[in-house]
Amino acid sequence: MAAGVMGALCRDCFWTGAAGATGAACATGATAAGPCPVCAGRRVVRHAEVLTLALAHVDCDAFYASVEKRDRPELLTRPVIVGGGTRGVVAACCYIARTRGVRSAMPMWKALAACPDAEVIRPDIGKYVREGRRIRELMESLTPMVQPLSIDEAVLDLRGTEALHGAPPAAVLARFARRVEQEVGVTVSVGLAANRLMAKLAAERDKPRGFSVIGAAEAAGWLAPQPVGLLPGIGPAMEKRLVGAGFATLGQLAALDAREAARRFGDEGPALAARARGEDARSVDPARGTKSVSAETTFDADMTDLEALERPLWRMCEKLARRLREKGLCAGGVVLKLKTAAFASRTRTVRLPGATLLPEVIFAAAQGLLRREADGTAFRLIGVGAQPLLPADRADQADLADPGAPRRVAKWRAVEALRARFGDDAIGAGRGFPPKR
Template sequence: MPSLCRDCLHHAAQPFGRCPACGSRRTVTHPDLFHLTVAHVDCDAFYASVEKRDRPELLTKPVIVGGGKRGVVAAACYLARTRGVRSAMPMFKALAACPDAVVIKPEMAKYVREGRRIRALMEALTPLVQPLSIDEAVLDLTGTEALHGAPPSVVLARFARQVEKEVGVTVSIGLAANRLMAKLAAERDKPRGFAVIGADEAAGWLAPQPVSLLPGVGPAMAKRLQGAGFSTLGQLAALSPREAMQRFGEDGPSLAARARGEDDRPVNPDRETKSISAETTFEADIAAREALEAPLWRMCEKLARRLKEKDLAAAGVTLKLKTASFATRTRATRLPQPTRLPDVLFAAARPMLAKEADGTAFRLIGIGAQPLAPAAEADRGDLADPEAPKRAARWAAVEALRARFGDDAVVKGRGLKKGRSE
């Protein structure tokens, strides 16, 4: 049975526990170790890990990356996680669970920069890299053994060492026969993990697991499945396509197939971005429409900037609001023509905000672009809006000034309200 040492990369066709070359116990043994080619790579507590790298005095302390007391947790180191802190948890709950945590405001530009460094290292392994987020991607290393002079498992272990040495953070790797099982494998052995699940063992490994383990099965879906008598993935996997369709509609057959570990999705490096958004959580709840418009405008400016960075435009606008009781409200509208101008985004979102601002207190507001369109189609002007190109030129000039002198060099009046928290 093939084995691999993750520290010195010694590998052999025979099994070994402690590495015979360096003595390390960080070894992997699996019958398919040298044949599997689909990998899921996930950085460990990425934002928090980057902060600990930059501030070594925090290495032994619980660290939470997030907003103010009314924000949410963007990332938590594993020490904080042992205290019950989780991503997306409200900050007040996180601090109640871990009152001695060091809280650091997110520095997204730094995380994006480091994420791109890691992605470049991935792309040196294979052209088939599909980013899933700033710190997560799936890779297909089929046909790369001759190029690297080693099977994909060895190449991935070498990559993990390289990330630790050059970037200063750790990654967890899942190796399997398809994307679904690679993702589940990556979650088995965090942090700094390397787990392998072969095609022949996938269904058996999944069978006793709770239905909530399956990606895409959230709390509401899990409750629905359990109410129908399906608490484990094995119970779902036993359904025929027809039975699954009868019980759960069009998504039923796919659900049952995934419960068996089946997944035919290819790794697609050209996967399109489906939406771009920006949001902020307030330091204090806001109910008045006029008071909500100031942060909405700032989010429209931020969204416009992100659209430019991605070389995309908004063909539609989605407004997101979260109430003081954490209930989410969304409204959406299509635009007459694609845009990446903040004033057009704001003009589309403002009427939707007016309908929702009914006296309810809100803790968060956000704006999203969906669907997206090519940048070349944005703000070209027509008979109904001949001034669009001029507005686009003015916004470009504003952004140029901000790039040179800072974001506060040019600020619209509607963005000068107090209480900025983003």
């Protein structure tokens, strides 16, 4: 598009056109302001690069809570928190709850104090994974260049797809957002930019149901007045450190040259200053997989007894095995995570002799780690993870040392099939049940 000409996209009818930056009408009848010239819709995105940018960040809006509201329409106007347990944390919350001060990862007691009338729903990860897969398939129908970042978030590179779709990437993304709403019943926000960092920030800028564009030429200027905590990867501790050093805004951080940034913040300093300027050389890599898969639970009361700790550990191992299977992965090693009553974290790892998808194998490895930690310490959380991750076809292969592996795999698949048909409580191992009183 010629310099000084503003592109336009209607998110309602998907019309695209151009308007002079001064607002003068062009051949298509569009102007720089006002409704869509075709459908009179008000959701018109106008930006000099809206019809040329092709890298997008797509993020579902309050995904877990949105899925629950879809399934229970009576909750549409109510605050919803996905989480549970008086000592648990918020897994997700809707935007109504957010206006009351609720945030993800907030302790449940604190969330309910801020929003006592919230509807609390226990997470159904299996359902969220299924819906996330449906959305992922819709993304992959747009371009093969899709890199998943989480169950409800991905980055897409649509360069070279205009001829295929007969429309610029922005229009293709707007159609995709409409299709997700109609077919899945949740909404997404789209960020369009010249690189991954700015696309992510654009997607967060106009939630929910947003569509935001940050052009290459404006990135540094837009970032400059923003607080340093806006930058992904800068947590509360790092933000406090930066502000204490006199860097409250990204513009102040961006002004550092590489040498000064390294002197002040070590090896990561130059990259930090570059990101503060909106620079990001990462490409979209569809082959880049999930780094780890895990499951954890927070107890209603602290636990010290080994046998008592083993029961929730077994349930987490079953959940982990299910999540691995759903992702087409298996465990090459096991990670045990514990959190003490004093909130101190302990992480222990062990490499497996052979990759597995079987909860009993994962449990045996995690159990050995747990026995060394269960020394009378009171724990409030237990979790188990798989790392490294390997392709599922490498799991539980029969050999001379373990010829019964395929039989155990078949048994586990039968258990999972019964649960899929009759519910998770249809069948279970004795070690997962609470003791009789």
